[in-house]
Amino acid sequence: KQRTMDQKKVKKTLRISTGACRRLTKDLRYYIKEKNQNYEKLEKLKTSGADKYKLKTQRELLEETCAVLINTHGKLKDSYTKLMNMLATLEEKVDMQGTEEFKAAQKQLEDTKTLLAPKAKGSVKKEGKKRMTVSVFGSSRALPSDASYLTAMEIGENLAKKGFSIMNGGYFGLMEAVSKGASKVENASVSGILVSSVFPSRKQGNEYLTVRIEEKCIENRLATLVGKANAFIILPGSLGTLTELIMAWNSAVLAPLSQKTSPPVIAFKEPWEDIIKAVGSKLSVPKPFMEKVVFVSSAKEAVEQLCNLVASSK
Secondary structure, three states: OHHHHHHHHHHHHHHHHHHHHHHHHHHHHHHHHHHHHHHHHHHHHHHOOOOHHHHHHHHHHHHHHHHHHHHHHHHHHHHHHHHHHHHHHHOOOHHHHOOHHHHHHHHHHHHHHHHHOOOOOOOOOOOOOOOOEEEEEOOOOOOOOOHHHHHHHHHHHHHHHOOOEEEEOOOOOHHHHHHHHHOOOOOOOEEEEEOOOOOHHHOOOOOOOOEEEEOOOHHHHHHHHHHOOOEEEEOOOOHHHHHHHHHHHHHHHHHHHHOOOOOOEEEEHHHHHHHHHHHHHHHOOOHHHHOOEEEEOOHHHHHHHHHHHHHHOO
16 A cells, blocks of 8 residues: 555656656757847847847847746756656666656656757768867966966866866966866867967967967957867966957857757856856846856865766756
8 A cells, every 4th residue: 555655756856857847848948949030130130230129129139038948957857857857766676666657757858858959950960989179368468477377287287187178268367277287187188379460479388288370360369269179277367368258158059959968167256256256246137148158266175066067068
């Protein structure tokens, strides 16, 4: 009798979790469709030469939809993981595997998985495991005697030990420190994105780079540093580093709109936390967008947070 009661309780919990996952899957599909429709409307308004008020209204509507979409995406991911873990536990119980509740949960997981991780179109050849690339940003003025320089070296070394490829601006200060730290690890990969037309006296970049990539202008350099990276760590810096942080943050915000995983954005609390909070407050940035930036206080915490976020996204 006790066993029957326990099974009924498990079935009820499984039905509730499956239902929650089903509702969120439906919601996410709806918001993806709505986002695409709002985007198309905005593009049509631009093409037709609509007035600024109509463009502003449509853009705000698109942004609101995107905020809800991203929030729903996060909730669905949590619901999917919860249901998957529940089924993994129940697989050991033979009396549950043939039940309608168990089969319904399996079917729902398959449906949700296609939405969270859609298959790429066309045939794709399997390749060997590729290293994840982490772009590390920070001040170009830091000296070897500065605490931030030592922190950057520790980050570079730890990232290399974890098997990450590293990318940075390629010059001096904290860019050099990260490269130097990584160079302590055998077979470390450190790419420097250089712009000789802007910095003619620094053509070769720092001595610890293993790959040197030349770009024509600062804009292309930024596009490479952000567009080619899978994750970001932002050390203390000034205006240039702030620009890189904003671009990294924006890439994390926009990723779910194309059903991609948001790249982890790890920023040091000093000075970035107060700045990002001020931006969020002044511009009324939605909470889900604000949560895309994770703040840390040490090199160890930065790499640990990065590894945790990478693991949770798989």
